[in-house]
Amino acid sequence: MIRLVPDHSARIQRSEKVPFTFDGVALMGCADENLAAALMQAGVLHLRNAPGDGAPRGAFCMMGLCQECVVFVDGQSVESCRLTVSPGLAVKSRR
Amino acid sequence: MRDIVDISIVGAGPAGATAALVVGQTECRSLLIDEQRQAGGQVWRAKDRSILSAPATPESRSGDNLRERLAASGVSQMTDTRVWQIERQGEHWVIHTLRNGTAGRLYSRAVILATGAREEAQPVRGWTTPGVIGLAGATALFKQSIRLPGRASVVAGTGPLVFFVASEIRRLGGTVAAVVTPNTRADWLARLPSMMARPDLLWRGGRWVADLMLASVPIYWGHAVKSVSGDDRVIGVTLCRLATDGTPLPGDIGIAADSVCLGGGLAPSIEAAQLAGVAVRYRPDLGGWVSEAESDGSTAREGLFLAGDSCGIRGAVAAELHGQIVARTALRHIGQASASDPALERAYRRASRFGEAMTALSVLRADPIGLATPDTVVCRCESLTRRAIEDEIESGAVSSNAVKSGQRAGMGPCGGKYCQSSVARLIALQENRALSEIAPPTPRPPIRPVPVSALAGDFDYGDLPMPKPAPL
Amino acid sequence: MSENHDIAIIGGGIMGCAAALRLASGGMAPIVLDRGDLGQGASGVNAGTLSLQIKRVRLMPYALKGHEEWARMGDAVGFRRTGGYTLAFTEREAELLTERQTLKAEAGAPIEFVTNNQVLSAEPNLTRRVLAASYCHEDGYANSSLTGQYYRGRLREASVPYRERCAVTSITRDTQGFVLHTGGPPIKARRILLAAGAWLKPVAAMLGVDLPVNARINTVSVTERMPPLFATVIGHATGLLTMKQKGNGTILIGGGWQGRGTPQEGRGEVIADSLIPNLSLAQFALPKLGQARVLRSWTGFEANVPDFYPLAGELPGVPDAFVLGCVRGGYTIGPYIGRLMGDFILGHSPEMPLFNPGRDFEKDAT
Numbered sequence: 001m002i003r004l005v006p007d008h009s010a011r012i013q014r015s016e017k018v019p020f021t022f023d024g025v026a027l028m029g030c031a032d033e034n035l036a037a038a039l040m041q042a043g044v045l046h047l048r049n050a051p052g053d054g055a056p057r058g059a060f061c062m063m064g065l066c067q068e069c070v071v072f073v074d075g076q077s078v079e080s081c082r083l084t085v086s087p088g089l090a091v092k093s094r095r
Numbered sequence: 096m097r098d099i100v101d102i103s104i105v106g107a108g109p110a111g112a113t114a115a116l117v118v119g120q121t122e123c124r125s126l127l128i129d130e131q132r133q134a135g136g137q138v139w140r141a142k143d144r145s146i147l148s149a150p151a152t153p154e155s156r157s158g159d160n161l162r163e164r165l166a167a168s169g170v171s172q173m174t175d176t177r178v179w180q181i182e183r184q185g186e187h188w189v190i191h192t193l194r195n196g197t198a199g200r201l202y203s204r205a206v207i208l209a210t211g212a213r214e215e216a217q218p219v220r221g222w223t224t225p226g227v228i229g230l231a232g233a234t235a236l237f238k239q240s241i242r243l244p245g246r247a248s249v250v251a252g253t254g255p256l257v258f259f260v261a262s263e264i265r266r267l268g269g270t271v272a273a274v275v276t277p278n279t280r281a282d283w284l285a286r287l288p289s290m291m292a293r294p295d296l297l298w299r300g301g302r303w304v305a306d307l308m309l310a311s312v313p314i315y316w317g318h319a320v321k322s323v324s325g326d327d328r329v330i331g332v333t334l335c336r337l338a339t340d341g342t343p344l345p346g347d348i349g350i351a352a353d354s355v356c357l358g359g360g361l362a363p364s365i366e367a368a369q370l371a372g373v374a375v376r377y378r379p380d381l382g383g384w385v386s387e388a389e390s391d392g393s394t395a396r397e398g399l400f401l402a403g404d405s406c407g408i409r410g411a412v413a414a415e416l417h418g419q420i421v422a423r424t425a426l427r428h429i430g431q432a433s434a435s436d437p438a439l440e441r442a443y444r445r446a447s448r449f450g451e452a453m454t455a456l457s458v459l460r461a462d463p464i465g466l467a468t469p470d471t472v473v474c475r476c477e478s479l480t481r482r483a484i485e486d487e488i489e490s491g492a493v494s495s496n497a498v499k500s501g502q503r504a505g506m507g508p509c510g511g512k513y514c515q516s517s518v519a520r521l522i523a524l525q526e527n528r529a530l531s532e533i534a535p536p537t538p539r540p541p542i543r544p545v546p547v548s549a550l551a552g553d554f555d556y557g558d559l560p561m562p563k564p565a566p567l
Numbered sequence: 568m569s570e571n572h573d574i575a576i577i578g579g580g581i582m583g584c585a586a587a588l589r590l591a592s593g594g595m596a597p598i599v600l601d602r603g604d605l606g607q608g609a610s611g612v613n614a615g616t617l618s619l620q621i622k623r624v625r626l627m628p629y630a631l632k633g634h635e636e637w638a639r640m641g642d643a644v645g646f647r648r649t650g651g652y653t654l655a656f657t658e659r660e661a662e663l664l665t666e667r668q669t670l671k672a673e674a675g676a677p678i679e680f681v682t683n684n685q686v687l688s689a690e691p692n693l694t695r696r697v698l699a700a701s702y703c704h705e706d707g708y709a710n711s712s713l714t715g716q717y718y719r720g721r722l723r724e725a726s727v728p729y730r731e732r733c734a735v736t737s738i739t740r741d742t743q744g745f746v747l748h749t750g751g752p753p754i755k756a757r758r759i760l761l762a763a764g765a766w767l768k769p770v771a772a773m774l775g776v777d778l779p780v781n782a783r784i785n786t787v788s789v790t791e792r793m794p795p796l797f798a799t800v801i802g803h804a805t806g807l808l809t810m811k812q813k814g815n816g817t818i819l820i821g822g823g824w825q826g827r828g829t830p831q832e833g834r835g836e837v838i839a840d841s842l843i844p845n846l847s848l849a850q851f852a853l854p855k856l857g858q859a860r861v862l863r864s865w866t867g868f869e870a871n872v873p874d875f876y877p878l879a880g881e882l883p884g885v886p887d888a889f890v891l892g893c894v895r896g897g898y899t900i901g902p903y904i905g906r907l908m909g910d911f912i913l914g915h916s917p918e919m920p921l922f923n924p925g926r927d928f929e930k931d932a933t
């Protein structure tokens with residue numbers, strides 16, 4: 001089939017995978033990759049529960065504004081779309 | 096003595112960064128501040144360090160080129176630094192920053208705000224499901240992490256961005272389950288004359304569409320996503336056709352997908368300028384509420400200038416030219432000779448025409464709240480439904496501030512960025528008033544959430560400047 | 568066509584609305600006019616602290632009555648009686664605390680002094696550096712954001728008309744009373760009540776009266792939702808901190824730190840030089856507050872006259888014109904003093920004395 005837009009997926013080289021955790025569950029992610037992207041890649045989309053109805057929520061704006069992707073690192077809330085993966089990073093959610 | 100910068104620039108996108116390059120050619124002390132880790136802005140967002148190598152794209156090339164020019168220019172940059180408040184103190188602007196959990200402040204004679212845009216989204220049932228991300232947000236994922244939002248994505252939204260995102264998904268090896276756009280082919284044809292200003296961009300867009308067609312990706316023109324299904328992740332979407340006035344027509348179409356990219360155009364980021372005291376006006380043709388600024392970037396506030404998408408969505412090409420124009424205005428303000436350049440201004444006007452045509456295509460058609468059912472969440476932060484907001488309006492809350500006070504729509508962590516235009520539309524509909532009469536709520540600092548520990552820092556109790564207690 | 572009302576109330580804050588309700592229940596036909604929305608002035612942006620420990624001694628009887636009113640309003644205004652601690656961290660503050668809270672207790676507030684250990688066993692997340700503290704079980708808070716919603720509902724129930732986005736720009740007189748000029752058709756009323764908060768001075772000037780009203784510009788901040796950290800209202804011996812955690816987990820921090828701006832300009836600015844010490848003091852009291860992110864800070868205009876006592880009574884020299892405002896702790900006291908004012912205008916003698924707006928402000932009004 002003719003493609004006007006080539007498939008580049010095989011040509012992307014990434015850093016080595018390092019372990020990190022999400023609510024204690026061991027995950028692997030590329031070192032220095034954006035945390036929201038790494039979680040998405042690891043199949044973790046549900047990052048928190050909404051106040052009120054408790055509905056599951058995940059990253060939305062990807063630019064640090066909507067606060068839907070907020071997680072806790074060292075007790076401090078941070079936007080996962082503004083954080084990167086590092087070895088041993090322990091991410092907690094308020095799910 | 097504290098350090099005083101001549102010109103500070105907030106936002107290192109095409110507008111802010113090119114402004115910095117112009118200022119950098121003079122003897123002035125300048126500083127370029129951005130909350131991202133590298134310059135580039137939204138359109139030329141830099142890659143994560145996790146990417147060791149990847150094929151270049153027009154965006155990555157432009158971004159790399161910009162970053163190289165900045166590095167070579169010696170312009171001082173403060174990246175990963177969020178501006179949370181701007182205030183006037185005597186002769187200077189004070190820019191309050193947050194970096195690595197620490198608050199700081201900068202004094203500046205002049206400030207150029209080039210804070211760009213944010214995305215608008217149309218609330219529909221299930222748009223809060225994990226796996227639904229913004230359409231522009233998806234481009235951040237592609238540019239920064241070169242990742243896909245899922246295995247099979249529905250790409251829905253307005254303007255050219257919907258085709259760019261679909262095309263990027265294909266380029267990165269993903270599957271586009273469908274492209275859904277409220278625009279019709281006739282809408283596009285009507286804008287063709289203005290797009291002729293940039294045949295290169297037109298050609299690029301044409302290729303995206305042709306590729307999708309060759310790959311038999313269904314393109315639903317004149318359609319919109321009506322609901323997203325799935326509990327803790329997306330399993331599919333329902334589409335509907337739109338009448339010319341934007342209202343949904345019967346005949347639902349179901350599509351299976353594990354992710355949705357959903358966008359409804361861009362809106363200028365006006366908060367920083369508002370806090371600095373710049374008035375706003377309603378310009379739907381430029382993305383909604385925009386800060387009041389002259390085309391040379393000057394505002395009613397002395398020493399405060401606006402550049403790029405933050406004063407109206409005109410796109411990256413226009414932003415880059417605007418940054419250069421505004422830098423000259425700011426230089427003149429601080430007493431540097433800097434002639435205006437008619438050729439530059441002509442080029443800017445040309446680019447603006449193209450950008451404004453794209454914005455026109457990106458603005459949602461009439462009644463963009465029309466797809467939200469009564470139980471659709473409108474305010475994500477507080478999980479407020481359309482019904483709750485309508486009831487509040489019904490009970491007499493007929494301004495954005497009143498709805499905010501009564502229902503907390505806009506009091507959550509996003510500060511109302513993702514619900515205000517919907518709330519305003521609901522008020523307008525119910526009260527039969529023009530959107531231009533329904534101003535956004537009073538802006539409040541901080542522009543971004545700030546940890547108390549960052550502001551308090553380490554201090555000695557005895558050093559707190561405690562005023563005299565109130566009378567007994 | 569213009570309308571005729573028994574009384575026009577200029578200002579739809581807590582003072583104007585509470586008075587309107589009493590006037591309506593007493594048989595008069597009032598109309599409430601506000602330049603913006605109801606309850607978007609001081610009454611809608613204040614810290615919502617209902618604390619006897621921060622009330623002025625002479626206003627204590629009014630504040631005690633005010634607390635009863637708030638308890639009656641209940642959930643509709645987010646009322647919670649949580650009890651409250653006032654903390655002192657230094658010797659000087661401890662002295663101030665003892666002196667002030669003793670006088671307040673003598674004035675009728677159920678305030679007791681408590682030990683450091685009592686404070687910490689009730690509120691284990693507070694700092695260990697409390698030197699002295701007092702407690703009042705009557706203290707609590709309400710949600711000031713709900714002021715507009717609440718009074719809109721009550722006025723509608725009582726069939727009291729109100730007009731929002733209706734600024735009074737000048738006032739003239741005719742044979743029957745007053746003519747209020749706004750953007751729209753003029754509004755006629757036999758009497759008027761000025762309840763324009765921090766804007767009382769320009770409004771009184773429309774009738775040729777110079778009221779020496781000044782405005783303070785207080786700062787309030789709120790954090791994101793946090794897990795439960797404390798249950799009571801926390802104050803400071805100097806009054807420079809009030810802090811409470813709402814049911815939804817957000818923490819509201821006030822204390823009267825000053826921002827920038829004037830009521831005339833309309834725009835108040837939060838200034839970092841006030842905000843930072845305000846939050847530092849809060850974090851000192853509650854170290855875990857450091858982990859919370861501030862989402863919003865704002866300012867509001869609080870009116871006062873030189874002696875810091877209320878204006879509540881007849882507008883000097885203008886028959887049938889009344890004024891109500893400049894009440895310290897006016898959110899707490901508003902619903903009660905508004906009722907008293909209503910009684911006064913209805914010709915009844917109020918349960919407690921009002922505060923003559925024609926007094927000599929330089930003398931401490933005793």
Ligand SMILES: Cc1cc2nc3c(=O)[nH]c(=O)nc-3n(C[C@H](O)[C@H](O)[C@H](O)COP(=O)(O)OP(=O)(O)OC[C@H]3O[C@@H](n4cnc5c(N)ncnc54)[C@H](O)[C@@H]3O)c2cc1C
Nearest residue numbers: 106108109110130136137138178210211231403404410411
């Ligand atoms: C998520 C997103 C993706 C987009 N993708 C594309 C695209 O792929 N192609 C395209 O043609 N157009 C895209 N656009 C539109 C694009 O933003 C503009 O046309 C163009 O980038 C405008 O340039 P600018 O310099 O005015 O603003 P921007 O490029 O948006 O730059 C603004 C900069 O300001 C910074 N900033 C904002 N507020 C603060 C603050 N408080 N503190 C510190 N820094 C701050 C931001 O981090 C950003 O880098 C996108 C828009 C968004 C919102």
Ligand SMILES: Cc1cc2nc3c(=O)[nH]c(=O)nc-3n(C[C@H](O)[C@H](O)[C@H](O)COP(=O)(O)OP(=O)(O)OC[C@H]3O[C@@H](n4cnc5c(N)ncnc54)[C@H](O)[C@@H]3O)c2cc1C
Nearest residue numbers: 578580581582602608609610613616735764867896897899
């Ligand atoms: C930030 C802050 C925190 C506070 N915290 C507390 C607290 O914790 N506890 C407590 O008890 N008290 C507190 N107070 C005090 C309390 O809020 C006030 O005393 C009280 O709300 C005053 O009510 P008001 O009705 O007189 O004024 P406002 O609520 O200001 O109402 C005046 C109204 O008049 C309207 N108006 C003005 N000019 C015109 C015109 N020309 N035409 C028509 N309408 C006009 C305005 O729009 C406004 O709505 C605080 C005050 C502030 C500002």
Ligand code: FES
Nearest residue numbers: 060062066067081
């Ligand atoms: S996804 Fe919106 S803040 Fe991270």
